Amino acid sequence: MQSAFLEHCRQLLGDAHVLTGEADMAPFLRDWRGRFTGRALAVLRPGSVQEVAVLVRACVAAHVPIVPQGGNTGLVLGSVPDASGSAVVLSLARLNQVRAVDPVNRTMTVDAGCILQSVQEAAAAHGCLFPLSLAAEGSCTIGGNLSTNAGGTAVLRYGNTRELCLGLEVVTPQGEIWSGLRGLRKDNTGYDLRDLFIGAEGTLGIITGAVLKLFPQPKASITALAALASPADALRLLSVMQDRCGASLTGFELMSAFCLRLVHKHFPQLPQPFAQEHGQYVLLELSSSESEEHAVGLLERAIGAALDDGVIEDAVVASSVAQSQGLWQMREHIPLAQAADGKNIKHDISLPVSAIADFIADTEPLLQQAFPGCQLVCFGHLGDGNLHFNVAPPVGISNEDFLSNQDAVNLLVHDNVVAFGGSISAEHGIGALKRDELARYKSPVELQMMRAIKAALDPLGIMNPGKII
Incomplete structure (x- = not known):
């Protein structure tokens, strides 16, 4: 057979x-x-x-x-x-063509196997911006980004992948082709089938093509790194930046001192902007549709106000593209530094932005009490409430011994995430790794509806079995 x-x-x-x-x-x-x-x-x-x-x-x-x-x-x-x-x-790797670009409609139609970086470059070649940006953009594909509803560093301004997609082409579990490649911002003609497949991780059908939103290229982007005492101060800074900069604020990334310590340990060639260590750091990016002078002025006035109010302790503003890239490399090398340092227990969580500081302050002592000496690698997209809340072994404890505690660590962290009104998966999805945990945190009503949709679209259960539910 x-x-x-x-x-x-x-x-x-x-x-x-x-x-x-x-x-x-x-x-x-x-x-x-x-x-x-x-x-x-x-x-x-x-x-x-x-x-x-x-x-x-x-x-x-x-x-x-x-x-x-x-x-x-x-x-x-x-x-x-x-x-x-x-x-x-x-x-889907061989389905890698850009099918069409419509600069007037601000859309691009692509195969699902297109590498994200290739899509970014194709948009730029037409004077447009496709704003989805994440560490794996040189190898991840649009189909995977859609299937997991990927986030990245620009969600604060542009939204998740779901918000960047207007239409889909999908092969159903019966082998039929649904062509929903419509570049419409408004289409109120029944159930939104597109949104069923985005974030479904291939369990309801196979995404083969997509119509993506494009945006005007900003005239200038300015990057700064702010040093702060605590996550609570980072939230105060976020309010200052949003009040003063509005939609120009496109990136707001939180990094703990321990994160940058790991980066400097394993990648000493990267910048070390401050002479002394601070408790937390925020990487900021502003984009302006007017001019570089406009962006610089906005940023400097906002940073100045934050310094005057004691919200931040120090700050550096990139004065060149190279300096900006260096600051972003510090953020992007955190996962690489973690991997170089050894195994860790990862958590991709989301919380109401207002709850983040309290969650960190409440959860870290609980972890230390249960697993003395464990090291918290906390960083993420603070502006949209997404934290990568990773737990590394104590000094002197082997990876294998510490990883034997993974279920207990996950239970402690995820229980507290839900207690603070959050989600156990912000942008990575559920897959097989978190499937059993999902059953713990989703209500019976939600699970029943999800199973009903799965059974209706994939009655044989052949699409990515064992994932999500």
């Missing part, structure tokens, strides 16, 4: 695009963090939407589960198969 199915796939795609060898499949089976390697019947690499559809129909006929995959940069085991070896990985 399996051999007949694989032979049928080879007839549809050609031998070169049906991978069954262990070495050929390996990159598609290992998760981004290197902690899990699944097994698969094959890796299928279609080159068109029509080939995706016929492959899905073949999988339906043979009752073969499908794991859709983009750049495989996810962090919650959402894009890799389980250990059974019964599923195929369906890679």
